[in-house]
Amino acid sequence: MGSIKRRVFMKSAVVGAIACTIEGTQVLFTANRATAQASVPRLLPWPNRRLLDLLGVEHPIIQAPMGGLVDSEMAVAVLTAGGLGSLPCAPLTPKQVREEVAKIRAQVHKPINLNFFCHIPPKPDEASESAWRKRLAPYYVELGLDPNSPVPTAPNRKPFDAEMCDAVVELKPEVVSFTFGWPEAALLKRVKAAGCFVLSSATTVAEGRWLEEHGADAVIAQGVEAGGHRAMFLTKDVASQVGTFALVPQMVDAVKIPVIAAGGIADGRGIAAALSLGASGVQMGTAYLFCPESRASALHRAALKSARSDSTVITNVFTGRPVRAIINRFVREQGPLADSVPSFPLAGNAIQPLRAAAESHGSTDFTPLYSGQAAPLCRELPASELTSKLAVEAIQRLGEMNRGSSGAANGKRS
């Protein structure tokens, strides 16, 4: 297992540390000037240190890699606060990955996570593409676009390949995470040889067991609440996807590697709950879309801010794979789950002009408004501040839970 060696910068975090008390819990606050976060607690009494020790991070909080929605700026902010910052590399070329990693490394010396996709590339399928264009044609006409105007036919997301693997071997990120399964054995071998801690997401216990058997160092249990793409790779059945509450403890019981909970977690209560279920850490996406560092558009942000508990569904009409997104006109009229959508990621190409035209009029009718089910719990805070706040809230909540009748009288967020 690719356990990461404790690094010098981890030791530096406790230099100048002072002891104080959060809600009855002794913690260390550090005066780490490099991060300009003098009031941020760095060494909190997490109940489970498996992931912290393996990854060399201070808080068991992974910022989800969200392609097109976060970049190096987000990763730097999260890393600075002691979480694991992630760079979504699927939309990037190897050159862009090198540039983004250089930006991160220039600003912060912490373990970083590079995320890649492992989907099977779609075969060109003219019949499917033509049927899709015909289906979208009325929207083109409505928006004053030519339904026969050419759109890109190449996939805008590539799976992890030898060329990208070269970049990984060269950059040696401390953590590499995969989505939609697992890379081929030869590539994995090179990634492991580069010393990377390697993980992937599972949406069922069977997928988690499969990943462990194939060498994963940890597994992300992606509950059905999660925003964005479902990571499913052994199953295609959206209807039987599992909620975080049921999935996490079953995964913990089924595998020996650490389990990271994802889906529906957006504040300290959720982190405390995930750890109570047996998770060693959490991955959070939607919570970070509210931060100024996210690349979510103003329209996307507005939709996130007005979302309610039941504003999202899992739909395949945006990319050809199931994603959780806020229900908008396109989902309502064509989804949520439609037959004969072009294979991932090709469906998106012909939607892009509709999206651009609609957005230019302030409409999100064709925008994939990725969101998990916990958007109403999210707060607009700088990512570094959010990460620290989440950690402190979680520790506070865990303390309250052990206090007997004196604590947490109404359960609301403190």
Place this chain on the structure above:
Amino acid sequence: MGSIKRRVFMKSAVVGAIACTIEGTQVLFTANRATAQASVPRLLPWPNRRLLDLLGVEHPIIQAPMGGLVDSEMAVAVLTAGGLGSLPCAPLTPKQVREEVAKIRAQVHKPINLNFFCHIPPKPDEASESAWRKRLAPYYVELGLDPNSPVPTAPNRKPFDAEMCDAVVELKPEVVSFTFGWPEAALLKRVKAAGCFVLSSATTVAEGRWLEEHGADAVIAQGVEAGGHRAMFLTKDVASQVGTFALVPQMVDAVKIPVIAAGGIADGRGIAAALSLGASGVQMGTAYLFCPESRASALHRAALKSARSDSTVITNVFTGRPVRAIINRFVREQGPLADSVPSFPLAGNAIQPLRAAAESHGSTDFTPLYSGQAAPLCRELPASELTSKLAVEAIQRLGEMNRGSSGAANGKRS
């Protein structure tokens, strides 16, 4: 709010109490001979006593009322161990409710919960019924049954009405819970006047707020993981139903009344997690189906025992309303969500002969195998023992979560 007066039997529970330690947590064990549970802890240091004080129970654990699957025997067992036992009354006549309550009262002096349905009764619809019979006809033929044989046309579940309300007013159960919404104002007034603590289930935050506004004393937040019927009453959209992890904290933030978490909870880790999310208690169904006191058939039990994380879906083909059940042949071929199924509960009438015939051959092809998504976490224990074990596990887990790096090394169930 219908706060229940502290009763004499609550005081008796601490008679002869002795202090001891569970995993570092001071608790009181009682020598309550009446329950023959001398080794069961009664006064555990629950972090949130709102529901305990309101209901007059010892543990914040409600056994879910599951029509046809549990009766007074289950309620007695759960009550004996300090949880809230529930009697599903929707399948019963008022006379049967009186008999079942008499059985409970004869064995245990604790607050009890009677559950009723609040659905809108279906209108007779011959076209829909005839289309449904036609759809099922091939199965009738396959099983050697006459597709034109008469089946009952009356609903086998009645909503809460004046006659049933008479029984409630007479029986004065400490707790009354409703499913599928809320009774009409005149009936509610009588139930409240009888001193009952009244609750109902919500599947969205909007439903929870509605219930609070209409006088609910507590709300059950039913996450999408839950087995059996979805309690949805303001929404009909199954696709946007919310996972427990996302629903509970949003509900807690939205209402002032206590929130009870349901869906995906099957062991102490789940209870600890639900409380961490802000819930004041939990309702558990599937976990109790494994107990010897449950009326689940041998075939149903076998299916529950072999279920995996993704063995269930939400389907409307069994009753006309969405339920979570294990995928079997009927769900696979006709569901999970079909159009033009007769209204709840009429769809079930024509399935019953198929179910009986198939079951007589050991087949569950047509059996509604109600189950939540956490069946793999469940254990075959007497209901009283299970209730006590759940309580102790939850307190242990909460203690481990506050122990810093020493506890819960791998997160598995202890």
